[in-house]
Each structure stands twice: as C-alpha cells, then as structure tokens.
Amino acid sequence: MRRRRVRWRGAVAAALVLAVAGVWNRSAALVLGAAIPLVFVAYGTLSTVDSPDDLAVARTVDPTPAPPGRPVTVTLTATNEGERTLSDLRLVDGVPDDLQVVGGSPRAGATLDPEETCAVEYTVVARRGEYDFAPPRARLRSAGAGMVATTELSPSGDERLVCRLDADAPPLAERGDDFVGRLTADRPGRGVQFHSTREYRHGDAADRIDWRGYAQRGELATVEYERWVSTTVVVVLDARDRNRVAAGPGRPTAVERSAYAAVRTVTALLRAGHDVGLAVVGRTAKGPGGLDWIEPGAGSDHRSRLTARVEHAVEYDVDTPVDATYQFRKVAELAGPRTQLLLVSPLLDEQPVEAVETWGALGRERTVLSPDVVSATTVGGRLDGVERRTRLARCQSTGARTVDWRRGTPLALALEYALAVEARRSAGTAGGGA
C-alpha cells in the first residue's frame, strides 16, 4: 500500500512569505530565495518509492520450547535482495500481545544496500502456552520521505514461541540426571563421587577395586562411592488464587513458575530413583478430601501423569473458595509419616509457612522450594521481597530445608544444590538453606 504524505506545506508558506517580502522590500534576493523552498517541495513530491517486494525476512526464536520465565531471544533478519538501495526501511515485528519485550526492541530503521542485511533482535519472557507471531510489517519511504509504502511480510523460520512446563527436561529413560556436570549414582555403593576405601570382600566387582593402591601396597581394597538414598517424596504445589500474580505485565505468574519448578523437581527426583507423588493445594478435585492427589510412584508413565496434573493445575481458573489450611493438613495425612514433603510455593502469604510448621509438628521431613516472583524495582516489591525472605527463614527455623530459587538462577543449579545434599545426607541433620 502506497500513499503520499504532506510534509512541505510550511515550505509553500515560506515561499509565499519570501515572495511577498521580496516585493515589499523590492529585493531580488528574496524573490529568488522564494524558489529555494519550492526546490524542496519538488524534491519531496517527485521522489517515489516501490513496495518492498525484494525484501527477504527470516525469524528465529531461541529457545523454543522454553520453560516459563525463561528469556527468549527473537531475531528478525531482513535482506535486500533487489538491486536498488532501500534508503529508508522501517521494520516492526509482530510480537504476540501476551508476551512482554524485556530487552532490545522489535522495531528497527535502516538503510539497506543491495544484498545487505539488517537484524532486529529482542528478548521476550516466555509464558506457558503457544504464541504465534504476527507477520512483520515493513515500511519504505522515498528519499524525500514524501511517499510511504507499507506491506506485511511473510518471514521464513520460526513463527511460534512454545512454552511448556517440561521444557528442558530430558526423557526419564536417559542415563544421567540434569544436574550440571555429574552423572547418576543410583545404586548403593556405586557411583562416581569418591567416599572411602574398605577391605576387599569376596564378590566385590572388579571395577571397584583400588588397583592403584594394590600396585603400591600389594593389598586389595574396594572403593566406596557416596550412595544415593532412595525415599518417597510428595511434591506439594501451592496453586492457590493468591499466587496467580506476576511481577509485571507479560511475565509468568507465580503459579506458572511454581509449576515449572514442580515438574523439574519431579523429573529430577524420579531420575534419582525416588518415588514421587503430587498434591495440588488451591483447587477442588475428586481426590481424597477434595485434594488433587497422586500417590507416590515411579516410571515414565507416572511422570507423564504428574506433569499432566501440574499442567491442569496451572490452567485451573475457577474462582471457588478452597480451604487451603485443610488441604495442607490433608497432605500430611495422606503422605504418611515416612514420606518427605516438598512444598513448591512463592511464599506470598503466611499459609504455606503455617503448613510447614504444622508438618514439622507432625514430624515430617520438609523441603521448601520457593520461586522468587517478587519485583525488586518498586518500594512495595522490595517490602514483599523482605517479607518473603522472612517467611523462608521461618520455614528454615522449623527445621525445613529451604531452596530460594531467585530469578536469573537456573533451576537445575538450585535443585542440584538442595536435592543432592538431601539425598546424600547420611546423618539426619535438620534444616538448612540453599
């Protein structure tokens, strides 16, 4: 679509003023000067522009699929495949309305010589769901900026950002966990982390014999590795309405981030050989006592069930009153005394802290994993942040292990630090934070 823009009415007025002043002053210079604005007017009127048909556009979205809260880089490149210079190209990418641009700009202005390329790079924060990008719009102007041609382009490459809770999570059957720089050590006495050596006993595997020590001292010894302790864990997802808040427009809600943390935790625990169950607090379901509950179990199918239930909890948006205190108490009843409870909550109010205290009074092992969704750029947000950290400290003072998942810290690192220590604890030291 091409249209002409009026830019030079002031120049016509200037020409008239100068002409009249020239006559008034009887000045030839002014009369001649009156022609100068008309040169510009003619320049603006006569310069034209064609539609940008020779513009090739490609878009990349990296990474996709992405977990909620993950910054995603979108790059739009435009190449002038024609033979004429595009003197004034303005390019605007069609960012989905629900996504927030947090870095860079989806717009660009450039002058493109033939075969030259310009790139628009910006960052959005992923939110759970699938988001289609609208076609980018290109606008070309003539050299005098008097004519404008606008068109929608069809980019090659990615057209969609997919954000899933189980993004980045490897399949359960693969060897190795998703903790950085370490392989699994899922059998007692076997693994890679050295613990100690002991006297060789008949039947010990040959690959566990300390051959170097045998060469030095002539005595057979068996290497002991640190052992993983298999246990039963129930992940408690705090999905109450109170937590359906975000740090800013276009950001994932606290429930979305908690759900992502829950899925990653479930995956990590299952791959470490634990039995994992799930309880969702904040919604009414058909489980025991109205609780959304999955019994602890193991295996790929079980993980799929857990993930689907967490997804369902995020989508659940029914405004019905739920007695969260009762549900938290019910979790402890259902889980049993030997089961560890892992609460995933943003700790935006006191109820989860009271639940942790109650579980502590019942003698349950507890871990609190808290995603940080509080904005630190406002006074109110800072106050909320102080209150949240105070709640974390209160949880810790009751003997619970706490994991503060700050924004910008990969969840894998936080989980590695917390869960690995938990699994390896030989003595039952209570409490601790990460």
Next chain:
Amino acid sequence: MPFGPRLDRPSAVGDEGRPRETSLGLVAATVVGLAVATGFAVGQPTFLTGLGLVAGLATAGVALLDRDALGEKVIGHLLFLPGATFLGLLVALTPGNPYLVGGYALALLGTAAAWADVADDDTLESALSQGIRSYVFGLVWLFGAVIAVAAGFLGWRLVDSTVAAETPTVAAIGFLLVLGAVLGAVRLSLTALPVVQLSPRTRRDAVRARLERGKQALSLLAAVAVGVGLLSLIFTATDSPALALVPGATPTVEALTSTFVVGPLLAVGGLALLSAGVAVAARQVTQRYDERKTETVAAGAAGGGYLVVVLFGVVPQAAGLLVFSPFLLIAGVLLAPIAALTAVGFAVVAVRIDLFPERAGGPALAAAGLVLAAVGADSMGLPAPLVFATVAGALVVWDAGSFGLGLTAELGHRPDTRRLELYHGVFAVGIGAAAVLGATALYAVRTTTGGGHALAMTAAVVGTLLLGALLRG
C-alpha cells in the same frame, strides 16, 4: 550521546516523541552555523550566539517544569521565567534588524525545544500556568519584602531611640515595646519548633502541657509589655516627668536600655525568628505533596528566588551598566515577565490552532525563525548568498528535524537509526546546497546583466505562487 545530556528521559517521554540525536544534531549545527556566519557578516561573530545560552536555559526551564519533583520544578521556574524575560530583553535591546535578531531567537528556541521535546501544547500550557503562578508569588514576595524592610527600619528606629533616649519615660516605653516584640518572636518560634516531637515519647504529654503553659505566659507577658508601653505613650504627650519622679527609676531604665541588655534581647528575638523560619521551611520541604500542591509550593519558592535574582543579579548589573533608574528597573522587572508570558500564551494558541504541528513544533519554530531571519538579513543588506543559505537552512532544519521526530514516533527511542538519519540528512543538505548555488548563480547573472526590471520580478513572484499552488507540499 554525542551532543551532551538531554533533559527528557524515557520514563517521562515514553517511546513516542523522543527526539533523535543525529537529526537534531544536524538541526542544531545548521542553526548555530548560520548564526555564526551572520555574526561574521555583520562584523560581530558573537552577535547572535549569546542568545543561544539564554534560549537554552529558558527551554530547560520549560522541560523541568514538566517534571514532578519539587526541586526540579523550583529550578525550572528559576530558569524559565527569568530566561524568557531576559531573552525578550536581549532581542529588544540588541542592535540590528529586529527580524534578524528575533528570527534567530526563535530558531534557537525552536532547536532547544526540539531537543527537550517541549513544543507540545500540554507542556507549554503547563509552563504558562506555572509561570503565571510563580510571577504572582514573586509579587507577593516583593510586597512582603518591602513590608519586612519597613518593619525592620521602624524597629531599628525604635531601638535606636530607646538606647539614645534622654528621658527615662521614652526609654522605658521603647524598652517595653522591644521586650514585647522579642517575647512575641519567642512565642512564635515555640509554635514552629518541633519541641514535642524531639522530646522522648514517654515525656511528650508533660512537655506538651508545659509548652502550652509557656506559650500562654509568653503571650501574656508580650501583651502586657506592649500594652503598658502603648498606654505609657500618654505620658509623652504631657509635660509630666513621669518616671523621673520615681526614685531609682532613672538608673534602672538606663541600665535596661543599654546596649548590653537590648543587644542580647534582639539577638534572642532574631534567633527565635530564624529558627522558626528554618523549622517551617524544613517542614514544607520534607512534606509529600500531591501534584497540584507541589506546583503551588514550587511557584511560591520560586517567587522568593526571583526576588534574590532581582536583588543580587539584576540590580547590581543595572547599576554597573549605568542604566540604573528605579522606575525603569521596576517597569522592566514587573512588565517584562508579563510580555514573556504573553509570548508563551501566543505559542500555546499557535500550537492549539495547528499553526505549528504539535509533533514537530520545535523544528517548525526553528524553520520559521530562520525564514524571518532571512528577511531580516536581506533588509540589513547582508550578502545574497547568506540570505539564500538562511532560507535553505530553514528547509534543512524542518526536513531533518521533523524526520527525526517522526522516526521516534514510529520506532521508539531504542533502535539505532543513525545511518538512516544521516542518509536522509545528507540528501537534505545536498539539495539545500544545490539550491543555494543555483540561486546565487542566478543572482550573479542578474547582477552582471543589470537586471531588476519590475516586470521580471513580478513574473518571478507569479511563477512562484503558481508553482506553490501546483505542488501544494
């Protein structure tokens, strides 16, 4: 940022309307270059550039008045109205063609306004209303200062007559009035000082009660001292020697009215007033105001600032320049700001009726100023190429300035568009240069051929009008 800090901020301006530094750099270079060239042509290189500083300060004032913080608003007031007034006076007092000087003043104002992005009607209207308010407050401060000076003078005369009085009755009356005034000042300071707030929380009730009793006692004593003093004035109207008849009264009154007693008394009174003033000012400054009250307080503070500017800036300068005439000074100080505010009012109306485009008001003002300056340059008989360059400069200023502002309106301030702006700017400057060369060549041909017929000029004008009507911009 190649052209120095800017007054607008992304948080204040948003993505839309933020000026582009490359385009506006070209605009500024064009305007300043033409001003310097014109200065050389008239034999005074700094002929017009001095206007730039004042125009920039006045525009900075408008931009700061658009902010929310109290301090920024006060500084905005102190820059805006004095700057605009001074710019008007400079234009009126600078020798030379008024079109030339006024045109360049407008061009510099327009350039500064484009940089600060303040040429829209909301900003100008806000500056106008706040400027009027601060002007009224300035008048209030002026009258208040006159009254304070008069009171001080009377007080000084009273003290002087008290200390120097020969009759004990007159001295005693003076002493009583001085005592009453000092007690009143201490009473005032007790109201203003945060005595209760600074005392321990547990003792506040007791301190509050004691303070109330102290205030009542001070009020009573002050009233009694002043009342007795005023009543005793009757004795001065009679021939009665009054106090002189009381044994021992004369040496007592002499002792009380000596400098050693009156001096410390006055010091106590002055200190009390000073501390009360500081306490009130501190309270006002540290309060949280809503938008409207912030504007009022800023205007009030700026009114006092104007007084300081006039007393320590304008009066010594006027005296030093040997143009000191109280009537002229008062007329200049009181009437010139009204003229400046009226000019701003016209600017608001011009933007409102779309005489200037709202989005590109700065470049439009700068271009109009240069066209005016071209007419003035021709009237002064400056070289024709300079006149042509000034006209072409006006078009370059409009083209580059409006292009840059439109660019930000469309793309926001984040993308790097320097190459795009330079590409457009080079074309604009090239066409302007070609037009100037062509016009100069035609002018030279006309001069050498001894042209200048009225018929040819009329034909040229008619041709211009026809071409303008056909192209219509």
